[in-house]
Every structure is written in C-alpha cells, then in structure tokens.
Amino acid sequence: MAWRDAKASRARLLLFMASIILGIAAVVSIQLFSQNLTANIQRQSKSLMGADFLIDTDQLPNARAQAIIDSLKPDASEVNFVSMVAFPKNDGTKLVRVRGLQGDFPFYGTIETQPVNAATNYQVSGGALVDATLMLQYNLQAGDSIKIGEITLPIAGALKAIPGNTAVSTAVAPLVLIPFRFIEATELLQFGSRKEYQFFYRQPNVDLVALEKKLQPLLEAENADLDTHTGTSSRLGRRYDNVGSFLNLTAFIALLLGCVGIASSVNIYIKEKIKAIAVLKCLGASRKQSFLIFLIQIAGIGILGGFIGTIVGVGLQELFPIVLKEFLPFDLTISITAQPLIMGVLLGLVMSVLFALLPLLRTWYVSPLEVLRFSGDSSKQSKNAIYGVITVIVLFLYAFSFWLLKDWLYALAFIGGILVTFGVLAGIATLTMKLVKNYFPKRARFTTRQSLLNLFRPNNQTIVLLVAIGLGTFLISTLYFTKDILLDKAALGQTSESANLITLDVQPDQVAEVANTFEANNLNVLDNIPLVTMRMHSIKNELVNKLRTDSTSQIKGWLLNHEFRTTYRSELIDSEEIVAGEWVALQKEKDTIQVSISDNLAEDANVTIGDFIVFNVQGVLMETVVKSIRKVDWTNLQPNFTIVFPTGVLENAPQFNVLTTYAPTEESSATLQRDLVSKFPNVSVIDLRQMFTVVEDILDKVSWIINFMAFFSILTGIIVLIGSVRTSKYQRIKESVLLRTLGAKNKQILTITALEYLFLGILGSLLGILLALGSSLLLAVFVFEEPFTPSLIPFLVFLPGISLLVLGIGLSNIREVLRSSPLEVLRKSG
Incomplete structure (x- = not known):
C-alpha cells in the first residue's frame, strides 16, 4: 500500500525529498572535509614544521640555553625579524619578514621557488628568495637586487612556499629568505629589535613526548621553548576544528530548515489523505497498519534523500580546498571515508521520520466516521504523544549538536538560539494571522481582502513560509551586519590627528633625525x-621561575616568559579608560613605583590594586605596585600597552622610540618610507592603510566562506518554499476554480495570489532582517563593544530580491489554475 500510494503521489514526495537533500549534502561535505583535513595535518605534520622539533627564543640564547641547544646537535638554524627593505630597481619599499637560514632546512617538505633550482642555489650564490606575490607587485625578476639594511643582495628567485609559513602571515609581512651569514652585515639586529632565533632538529627516532617533558621546564626557565611537529599539528588541528564546527552548524541549520519543510508538507499531505485512511479503517485496517503505510513512505524518501544528498556532498567537498586554500599551509589531498557516507543516509532517514512524526500521528487517531463527514479532519490527538514526539526531536537535535561541537554548553546555547529564532518567526506568523483575521478592514477591495484572508485559510502555509523565508534572510543579513562591525573596528580615522604611519625601532640617537625627515616631507x-623592554621577575612575592613549575597556579603561562614592551607617560590616551584604582602621572621619589596595567593582564596575572610585581629591566630588578587598571581598546590601530609607568622612573633606562605621523596620501607615505629606509635601515614603518587592506581582504575571504554556507540555507529555503506551494497546489486549483465559477476573472485570481505571496515575501524577509539587526546589535554591544551602524544592503537588496523571488514561486501555479475550466470542480465533486 505504501508503494502504490507513493507512485500516485510521487511528485509531492520528490519535493519532500528535495527539502533535505541540500542539508544532507552540506553536512556530509563538511564532515568529509574535516576528516580529510585532520588526516592531512597528521600525515603532513613534519612537512608543516619542516623538522621533527625545534627550539626557539626571542633573544640571543644565554649560556645555559645554548648548552641545551648544542647538546641536541641542531641540524639547521635561523634568525627571523621584521624589517623594511628597498628595491633599487624602482625605489620601492616594503615591510617584510627576513629569515636568515643556515643548514639543510627544511628536512621534510620543500622550498618551492621559481626558478626551481633557486631553492638550493641561493645559499651558495648568496642571493635572496623574495615572496612571489611581492615580486609581482613591484615588477621584480630574478637577477634584480634587494637592499636589506646595509647590504644589497641579488634576487635568486621567487619564493612560492616554505614549511611553517601561511598565506595569511605572508599577506601581513611577505617573506624574504637570505643566507644566515649575511645577517650581521645588515646591522638590523639592534637594541629593541623584535627577533626570533630558531634551531631545527632532524631526529625521527626520538621520543618527542619524553623529550618535551624533560626539556620544556629547563628551556622555559631560560626564556626558550621547545616545539614538536606533533604539537604544531595538534594546535593547527584545534584551530581548524573551530572553523569546522562553525561550518557544521551552518549546514545543520540548512538541514533543519529542510526538515521544517518536510513537517509542513507532510502535514498537508496527511490532511488530504484523511478520507483515504478512514476508508482503509472501514475495510478493517488497524491503526498500526495505516500509520506504517505513510511512515514507510517518509522513511523511504528520507533514505533516498540521504543517499542523493550524500552523493552531492561528496562532490561538494571537492570545493572546500579551493575555497579555503588561502588559510591552509599545505596542499590538501582528498579521500573518501565511509563514516560520513553512512551518516548522511542515516541522517536523512532519522531527520525525515522525526520531523514527520507529528503530522503522522494524525493517522493513528483517524476515525472511520471521517468518511461520512464533509469538513476536514475532526479527530483528536493525544497531547502526551505530541509532547513525547517534541521531546524526542529536541533531545536528538541537542545530541547531534553536542556531537558537532563537543561542548554541552555550546550545544545547549545553539539549540536554544535556534528554538528562540524559530519560535519568534512562528509566533509572529501566528500573530499576523490573528491580526488580519480580526482587524483587517472589511471594506477593502475584494482582491486585497481575499489575498490577506488566505493567510489563515485551511491548509495555509503562512507559518512555514515565514519561517523558511525569515531564517534564510536572517542568516545572510547577520553576515553582512557582523562584517560591518568588524570592519568598523578596524577602520582608520582619516583625520590629521589620527596616525596612519608608525615608525618602529628608532634608536635614541636617531630620534631627532627621524623627526627632521618627517618635517622635510611636510609631515x-x-x-x-619611548619603549622599554622588561620581563616579570616575581608576582605577589612568588618567583616567576617557581610559578612556571606550579601546576596549581592561577596565573596564565604566556606572561611568565613574555618580554613586555612598556612605556612611560603622564596622561591616558583615547583608547584607554581607568576601571579601577587611580592614575599616577608623576612618580614621587620616596614611593614604591606605581604602575598601571591593562584589565586583561590583571586577569591573566591574577593581580589587583595594591599587588606587587617585580620586573627585570635588562638585569635590574624594579619593584612596582599596581595603582590602576585600564580598559584598553586593542582594536584601535595605535600603539597600546599592557603596562604603563608614570614619568620620573624609566627615563634613563635603555630604550628605543616609536614615532607616528599622518600621511594624507599613498604617495606621501611611499616617499617618507623611501627616505627613512635609505637613511635608517634598522627602522621599520607600518602603514596602517595597508594593514587595514589586509584585514579587509581576510574578512572578505571569511565572508565568502560564510556566504557559501549561507547559500545552502537560502537554497534550502527556496526548495521548501517551492515544496510548500506545490503541496497546496490542488487546494489552490479548487479554490480558484470555485472563484471563477462565481464570476471571478483571471486578472482577479492572479492579483489575489500575487498580493498574498508578495505580503509573505516582504513580511518574511523583513522579519529576518530585523532579527539579524537585533542579534548584530547585541554582538556589537556585548561581544565587540563597538557602536553599530548597520549596512543598507539587506534592506536595499535582500528585502526586494527575496520578496520578488517568493512572488515568482507563488505565481508558478497560476498558469495551470488559469487554464482550468469551471466544470472541473463539478467533475471532481461528482
């Protein structure tokens, strides 16, 4: 019976199936991609680092650290730092990361260059490998020269890839590789320079876990760190797990939207089958038999939909390496595993049956007397059964979310958010129907009145259409609003009072000349x-060396080895405000030195007002007391500090300076940078406009990924919309033919349908945008702590675009309606 009935209703059942195909495809494709990513990271972990393990330190190793490094016999080493470089060919300048390498690095993976032999020849020939994109930007070729500090080297080739480097980091500071033997001649490693020394080891048979357990505490005591290829791959895996969880949730929303469509469509489908079920019961069919007939149908289309969705997902996951290539430090090899494929089919079955259970329960309570009743279904369903089904659905959704997120609280928040969003959309839809029913003007034109009264007619689709339209619009609008918040946080104030050029590592004897160079360029x-570097020696009378080995300590480990760059001044700046204590502008001679720290440092160091911190300032111990705690806006692109001293303390300490200016045009910025690089090779210049461009480019890439996933929800919503409209197609034909029998013209019927769906499209998309507006406002206030100015794109593009789309789908049935003869209704009733 299930097969026979399904053949007669295959068009509708295919639409049910289409509702979940895209959701299953999205989930399966992301699951496959996540598994491939994990497998690739594990397989290529050595190639990602280029070695089995490394030791790194941000200062020249002291005697004890060097003894540990030498005892393990490093196979290669490097020093890397950020610096300005110049290209004599076209007078171009650029902030880059210089890596001075010696030894046969990498031991795993390869350095990719153009020409290919440049990767092995540059050490012998004494040339430089320059980032390939940078060479294109400055029209450079192999054989041209690059000026790094006090030396000029020939460019041996274009650098395409090297282990340990990512496209994102290269976008901020492109990479330049040179032989280690030239580093000293550059004269760039001066006091205050940010640098990192790394020592690479090729020891494939060593027990990395035991090695790390033994050496890490010893190295940390000497401000060094041990990093293994397994540790690097583990951190990278966790980073992409977060991305995978987000993409999984987006796909899950698309699947949920499809399931809402199934529930609505099955509801109407079962309503139309009530009399057929009553006839079966008159012929002796039991409750169980009538229930199973339709359950088998839904299970069948769930399995088939899951199978088709899985096949589509296998094809889709091939796109993810292309979409995410900017964020992956390696080439991704795709392979197909069984688990996501089995999960896709089972998910199609379970989700279809779960969301169809509520309407299917109606078949259980159909009375044989329904055959004799003229008007619809009057059977009463068990409230306990309804509540039981709802409970099972919510528990399954929570369990599936927990499996995706691996965190019970996040899963609970996600399901809660989804239920609230669905509830708000469904509640407003219900309220709209009641308002129209009770308060719509009775004297309105016939077509207008009829179109709006259709919103609460029997078999109406108001709730499901508003949920489908609203949720899809909500997702895509939230993306745009959130992107605007992020861009606003990174936006630069284009006024002469706002610095957009920051000059770093200016030595004390260079300050006056750098300032004169600014003035010579009319800036x-x-x-x-002034900047003074220091480290923490003790916190609240606890030595840092002891805290490193204390597993019960509440102090975050990062600050125990961190070299702080601090400053001294008498005033707060725009990005700061005092949240506790009292600001001290000038230090009194007899008082303990009073410092101001940022709120995040106070939290991580577990200190508050009145606590003591001893700093090691280049070998001199300095006792301080926390006098104030500041809230710092770190997104403000200007020099901000975790620790600020009052004036009268650090003036005579070894220091260097940061000078800032405002360059009104790119030309004036480029001219200043050329002058500074030629006169002061050790000075680095950060152009905040370029930084903003990098941030915007990264956000655009992330937005593209989110758009790609939101597309599944939007397209699923459209399929649900089509399915809902088509499901009620025969009801519409009957109603329209009855109207024509009563004298209505084709134009009136067309107008009635157009107005109804236009109203649903406008209301649904407007609700989605307004919900997105509210959620984005909450994000801006409580997460980003930033003023919120919404984008007009959702209002100007999404609102009319989605409304017209809904209108077009709604009118897709009208052609057949307009061709139907009024006699058709008489034949059907006969």
Missing part, C-alpha cells in the same frame, strides 16, 4: 613614544 610628528 608632523604626532607621537614620540
């Missing part, structure tokens, strides 16, 4: 900030 010095 003013906006800030002259």
Whole structure:
C-alpha cells in the first residue's frame, strides 16, 4: 500500500525529498572535509614544521640555553625579524619578514621557488628568495637586487612556499629568505629589535613526548621553548576544528530548515489523505497498519534523500580546498571515508521520520466516521504523544549538536538560539494571522481582502513560509551586519590627528633625525613614544621561575616568559579608560613605583590594586605596585600597552622610540618610507592603510566562506518554499476554480495570489532582517563593544530580491489554475 500510494503521489514526495537533500549534502561535505583535513595535518605534520622539533627564543640564547641547544646537535638554524627593505630597481619599499637560514632546512617538505633550482642555489650564490606575490607587485625578476639594511643582495628567485609559513602571515609581512651569514652585515639586529632565533632538529627516532617533558621546564626557565611537529599539528588541528564546527552548524541549520519543510508538507499531505485512511479503517485496517503505510513512505524518501544528498556532498567537498586554500599551509589531498557516507543516509532517514512524526500521528487517531463527514479532519490527538514526539526531536537535535561541537554548553546555547529564532518567526506568523483575521478592514477591495484572508485559510502555509523565508534572510543579513562591525573596528580615522604611519625601532640617537625627515616631507610628528623592554621577575612575592613549575597556579603561562614592551607617560590616551584604582602621572621619589596595567593582564596575572610585581629591566630588578587598571581598546590601530609607568622612573633606562605621523596620501607615505629606509635601515614603518587592506581582504575571504554556507540555507529555503506551494497546489486549483465559477476573472485570481505571496515575501524577509539587526546589535554591544551602524544592503537588496523571488514561486501555479475550466470542480465533486 505504501508503494502504490507513493507512485500516485510521487511528485509531492520528490519535493519532500528535495527539502533535505541540500542539508544532507552540506553536512556530509563538511564532515568529509574535516576528516580529510585532520588526516592531512597528521600525515603532513613534519612537512608543516619542516623538522621533527625545534627550539626557539626571542633573544640571543644565554649560556645555559645554548648548552641545551648544542647538546641536541641542531641540524639547521635561523634568525627571523621584521624589517623594511628597498628595491633599487624602482625605489620601492616594503615591510617584510627576513629569515636568515643556515643548514639543510627544511628536512621534510620543500622550498618551492621559481626558478626551481633557486631553492638550493641561493645559499651558495648568496642571493635572496623574495615572496612571489611581492615580486609581482613591484615588477621584480630574478637577477634584480634587494637592499636589506646595509647590504644589497641579488634576487635568486621567487619564493612560492616554505614549511611553517601561511598565506595569511605572508599577506601581513611577505617573506624574504637570505643566507644566515649575511645577517650581521645588515646591522638590523639592534637594541629593541623584535627577533626570533630558531634551531631545527632532524631526529625521527626520538621520543618527542619524553623529550618535551624533560626539556620544556629547563628551556622555559631560560626564556626558550621547545616545539614538536606533533604539537604544531595538534594546535593547527584545534584551530581548524573551530572553523569546522562553525561550518557544521551552518549546514545543520540548512538541514533543519529542510526538515521544517518536510513537517509542513507532510502535514498537508496527511490532511488530504484523511478520507483515504478512514476508508482503509472501514475495510478493517488497524491503526498500526495505516500509520506504517505513510511512515514507510517518509522513511523511504528520507533514505533516498540521504543517499542523493550524500552523493552531492561528496562532490561538494571537492570545493572546500579551493575555497579555503588561502588559510591552509599545505596542499590538501582528498579521500573518501565511509563514516560520513553512512551518516548522511542515516541522517536523512532519522531527520525525515522525526520531523514527520507529528503530522503522522494524525493517522493513528483517524476515525472511520471521517468518511461520512464533509469538513476536514475532526479527530483528536493525544497531547502526551505530541509532547513525547517534541521531546524526542529536541533531545536528538541537542545530541547531534553536542556531537558537532563537543561542548554541552555550546550545544545547549545553539539549540536554544535556534528554538528562540524559530519560535519568534512562528509566533509572529501566528500573530499576523490573528491580526488580519480580526482587524483587517472589511471594506477593502475584494482582491486585497481575499489575498490577506488566505493567510489563515485551511491548509495555509503562512507559518512555514515565514519561517523558511525569515531564517534564510536572517542568516545572510547577520553576515553582512557582523562584517560591518568588524570592519568598523578596524577602520582608520582619516583625520590629521589620527596616525596612519608608525615608525618602529628608532634608536635614541636617531630620534631627532627621524623627526627632521618627517618635517622635510611636510609631515608632523604626532607621537614620540619611548619603549622599554622588561620581563616579570616575581608576582605577589612568588618567583616567576617557581610559578612556571606550579601546576596549581592561577596565573596564565604566556606572561611568565613574555618580554613586555612598556612605556612611560603622564596622561591616558583615547583608547584607554581607568576601571579601577587611580592614575599616577608623576612618580614621587620616596614611593614604591606605581604602575598601571591593562584589565586583561590583571586577569591573566591574577593581580589587583595594591599587588606587587617585580620586573627585570635588562638585569635590574624594579619593584612596582599596581595603582590602576585600564580598559584598553586593542582594536584601535595605535600603539597600546599592557603596562604603563608614570614619568620620573624609566627615563634613563635603555630604550628605543616609536614615532607616528599622518600621511594624507599613498604617495606621501611611499616617499617618507623611501627616505627613512635609505637613511635608517634598522627602522621599520607600518602603514596602517595597508594593514587595514589586509584585514579587509581576510574578512572578505571569511565572508565568502560564510556566504557559501549561507547559500545552502537560502537554497534550502527556496526548495521548501517551492515544496510548500506545490503541496497546496490542488487546494489552490479548487479554490480558484470555485472563484471563477462565481464570476471571478483571471486578472482577479492572479492579483489575489500575487498580493498574498508578495505580503509573505516582504513580511518574511523583513522579519529576518530585523532579527539579524537585533542579534548584530547585541554582538556589537556585548561581544565587540563597538557602536553599530548597520549596512543598507539587506534592506536595499535582500528585502526586494527575496520578496520578488517568493512572488515568482507563488505565481508558478497560476498558469495551470488559469487554464482550468469551471466544470472541473463539478467533475471532481461528482
């Protein structure tokens, strides 16, 4: 019976199936991609680092650290730092990361260059490998020269890839490789320079776990660190797990939207089958038999939909390496595993049956007397059964979310958010129907009145259409609003009072000449900030060396080895505000030195007002007391500090300076950078406009990924919309033919349908945008702590676009309606 009935209703059942295909495809494709990513990271972990393990330190190793490094016999080493370089060919300048390498690095993986032999020849020939994109930007070729500090080297080739480097980091500071023997001649490693020394080891048979357990505490005591290829791959895996969880949830939303469509369509489908079920019961069919007939149908289309969705997902996951290639430090090899494929088919079955259970319960309570009743279904369903089914659905959704997120609280929040969003959309739809029913003007035109009264007619699709339209619009609009918040946080104030050029590592004897260079280019010095480097020696009378080995300590480990760059001044700046304590502008001679720290440092160091911190300032111990705690806006692109001293303390300490200015045009910025690089090779210049461009480019890539996933929800919503409209197609034909029998013209019928779906499209998309507006406002206030100015794109593009799309789908049935003869209704009733 299930097979026979399904053949007669195959068009509708295919639409049910189409509702979940895209959701299953999205989930399966992302699951496959996540498994491939994990497998590739594990398989290529050595190639990602280029070695079995490395030791790194941000200062020249002291005697004890060097003894540990030498005892393990490093096979290669490097020093890397950020610096300005110049290209004599076209007078171009650029902030880059210089890596001075010696030894046969990498031991795993390869350095990819153009020409190919440059990767092995540059050490012998004494040339430089320059980032390939940078060479294109400055029209450079192999054989041209690059000036790094006090030396000029020939460019041996274009650098395409090297282990340990990512496209994102290259976008901020492109890479330049040179032989280690030239580093000293550059004269760039001066006091205050940010540098990192790394020592690479090829020891494939060593027990990395035991090695790390033994050496890590010893190295940390000497401000060094041990990093293994397994540790690197584990951190990278966790980073992409977060991305995978987000993509999984987006796919899950698309699947949920499809399931809502199934529930609605099955509801109407069962309503139309009530009399057939009553006839079966008159002929002796039991409750169980009538229930199973339709359960088998839904299970069948769930399995088939899951199978088709799985096949589509296998094809889709091939796109992810292309979409995410900017964020992957390696080439991704795709392979197919069985688990996501089995999961896709089972998910299609379970989700279809779960969401169809509520309407299917109606078949259980159909009375044989329904054959004799003229008007619809009057059977009463068990409230306990309904509540039981709802409970099972919510528990399954929570369990599936927990499996995706691996965190019970996040899963609970996600399911709660989804239920609230669905509830708001369904509640507003219900309220709209009641308002129209009770308060719509009775004197309105016939077509207008009829179109809006259709919103609460029997078999109406108001709730499901508003949920489908609203949720899809909500997702895509939230993306745009959130992107605007992020861009606003990174936006630069284009005024002469806002610095957009930051000059770093200016030595004390260079400050006056750098300032004169600014003036010679008609630019003013906006800030002259002194920087003093130091480390923490003790916190609240606890030695840092002891805290490193204390597993019960509440202090975050990062600050125990961190070299702080601090400053001294008498005033707060725009990005700061005091949240506790009292600001001290000038230090009194007899008082303990009073410092101000940022709120995040206070939290991580577990200190508050009145606590003591002893700093090691280049070998001199300095006792301080926390006098104030500041809230710092770190997204403000200007020099911000975790620790600020009052004036009268650090003036005579070894220091260097940061000078800032405002360059009104790119040309003036480029001219200043050329002058500074030619006169002061050790000075680095950060152009905040370029930084903003990098941030915007990264956000655009992330937005594309989110758009790609939101597309599944939007397209699923469209399929649900089509399915819902088509499911009620025969009801519409009957109603329209009855109207024509009563004298209505084709134009009136067309107008009635158009107005109804236009109203649903406008209301649904407007609700989605307004919900997105509210959620984005909450994100701006409580997460980003930023003023919120919404984008007009959702209002100007999504609102009319989605409304017209809904209108077009709604009118897709009208052609057949307009061709139907009024006699058709008489034949059907006969």
